[in-house]
Amino acid sequence: MNTAPAFPPFPHRHLLGIRSLSPSDIENLLDRADAAVQISRQSEKKSAMLRGRTQINLFFESSTRTQSSFELAGKRLGADVMNMAVASSSVKKGETLIDTAMTLNAMRPDILVIRHSSAGAAALLAQKVGCAVVNAGDGSHEHPTQALLDAVTIRRARGTIAGLTVAICGDILHSRVARSNIILLNALGARVRVVAPSTLLPAGIEKMGVEPFHSMRDGLRGCDVVMMLRLQRERMAGAFVPSVREYFRYHGLDAEKLQWAKPGALVMHPGPMNRGVEIASAIADGAQSVIQEQVEMGVAVRMAVMAALLEERDSGR
């Protein structure tokens, strides 16, 4: 990645979702991310690819890990990174988002990384600014870099994604991670299942390219990958799910339930985890867990994405 790029072009001005990517676009980004891992593993972790470029992280929803991951990715590519921590409470939606965007645009950044609690916020911003926009999560819509980093993690562990059976378990209804993963994994030829109480599945789920299950026993049977999702605490007090203990009993990943998957199945979680709610500590920290690798791949994927977007812009295509 330091030297002349050996990768095919990435013909996109923004990364707003996995939906707009072709399978070859996805493979392209995964290959680039694989290469970027090397940079992070060197003692000299800085490349000059984005030297002189400005990256602004605009997080309307607080996030420690995603924001630091983007920040580190930018810095390792040599960009100047600025974090705009906008507490979501202080910002009104709609007009104010656009005002913020116009203001930032006037500062002439090269990349804008945005996270927002409203679905479609990243796309709205992309219409208003001249620079590349990376969606770091918009409401319950998409979180493309998370799906990409999950894919790199799986591919490095298993060599391929095509033909694998992946079970995404938990709060599918509210999860942007689930939506991006469903699209990506299908594009690369995996068989995707979702496992959740019916109250946490969106309408039309059976037509979203997945096989829905309500029981972990059925859903995990023969799976190569078990991807757990975070369940927000406020959703567990009798609204969507009656209680933490009932959720853990029927949907929390513990040693007993993991046995139903293929031996050695990968265990993944996008973080931050609720230990003892959706996943038992022994499993999160166990031999089958690749949760730490996911974090490492996060930086690599974000480096790959931002480099690919700016390379495309520089090419003048």
Add this chain to the structure above:
Amino acid sequence: MKTTVFENARIVDPSRDMDEIGTVIVEGRKVAASGAAARNQGRPEGAEVVDCTGLAIVPGLVDARVFVGEPGAEHRETIASASVAAAAGGITSFIMMPDTQPVIDDIALVEFVLRTARDTALVNIHPAGAITKGLDGHEMTEFGLLRDAGAVGFTDGRNTIASAMVMRRALTYARDFGAVIAHETQDADLTADGVMNEGLYASWLGLAGIPREAELIPLERDLRLARLTGGAYHAAKISTGGSAEAVARAKAEGLNVTAGVSINHLSLNENDVGEYRTFFRLSPPLRAEEDRLAMIAALREGTLDIIVSSHDPQDVDTKRLPFADSAAGAIGLETLLAAALRLHHNGEVPLLRLIDALSTRPARIFGLPGGTLRPGETADLALVDLNAPWVVRETDILSRSKNTSFEGALFQGKVLKTLVAGRTVHAA
């Protein structure tokens, strides 16, 4: 092992569509044989032989809606006293409503009821779990853990869930566990301070009325939610012709919907309230005669699946009050079968359909054992003299509370013997 042979009985077993003269052989806890074919099986050595000429044997009744005072109001009814009354009425299993203090919304309460029933009750008692914590209509209870502990179905008892969202989620979530949501619908705002059926009679009495729409509007909402969610919904206690039509439409659409009616609404109407007789204050209120007739027709056709006693013991402290201040509810375990047999004697509902509605169908809806005389099944049954006349007298009532709406009623049809798992728990 003790063996009893009931000979020459009219065997009415809706689980096999059977209504024929034959023999029932009970061996230990099980039915060994039953039907006309069993007549030629001979009498096992040492067996007790009961000549049942002129009598009927039916599967023990399964009452899907019984309020008990334990825990919290043991002076009205205990699990033990309710079971004695049930046995006398030919009821071998009942579902206990979660309206206790504390409410059955936690596995500890389910375990308490099952333990107390095992130690003190004559009949099988199955607790229903609350749909929402504290029956307050807001937060779902732990359907999975409650079901695994032994709760059969979920209901908020006397309460109606006002929030359509809560009902939607409950139906959706219960579906994952194969559980039925049983709901009594009475819109709180439309009911307001109403105490009897809205109409001329209530107006003359100066009592606030409850319109039929108070039942129908939330019922229709629920039926639409049943369609949306695909969940199993049981309209626990409906009382109007309009409600029966709504249920019939839902069934015609193929929805997973069933319905029940209380014996009171098949037997009585608003005129029975007379001069402010509080034992006739019920919820839903006794309706007009045309509603009662519509209920009977719906029962005959099968739109109404089951009949419940809605046994609701109330004491002097809650009933010896001005009508509007008294509590709603009447006891009914001991009179359920006899009152239902009136429909058979009048030719309004065939006997097989009646027993189906009182035994086989409720067992099937709530996934309970019982409701059948099939060989190999547990011997829960009642020996009934369908024609024996008797009069309901307060002094004969076994239930700890005496608030019957059938006091002084002349019935035709008496339970002579009740067996639970082959053991005689009642003998007249």
